[in-house]
Amino acid sequence: MMELLHAIVHHETFGRGEVIEMNNDVISASFPKPYGKKKFVFPTAFNQHLTLEDASLSAEMAEILKQNHILVEAEEQRIERANRMAQYRADSIEKANVSSKSKKKK
DSSP states (O other): OOOTTTEEEEEETEOOOOOOOOEEEEEOOOOOOOTTTEEEEETTTTHEEEEEHHHHHHHHHHHHHHHHHHHHHHHHHHHHHHHHHHHHHHHHHHHHHHHHHHHHHH
C-alpha cells in the first residue's frame, strides 16, 4: 500500500484534509470543522472523491488506480465467465431432465 500518512488531500465537500490513519484498504482523513474525521476506501476514493496535493504522490496514485482498474476488469470478466458456465450447466441439467421425463412417458 502506498504511504499516505500525513499527505494532504482535497475533497469537494469537506475541503482540505490530512490523512491521519491507514488500515488495509481504508484511509482516514481529518477535515476542518464541522466535518472532522472521515473514512475512505483505498484506492477507489481517489477515483472520484479525493485528490492529492503533492504532484509526485498524484502520479503514483494514478498508476495505482490504473493497476486497480485492470484488476477490477479482470475480476468482472472472471465473474461473467463463471456466470455463463453456471447458466450453461443449469440449462444442460434442465434439458436432461426434460428429455428423461419424455422417455419415461413413452
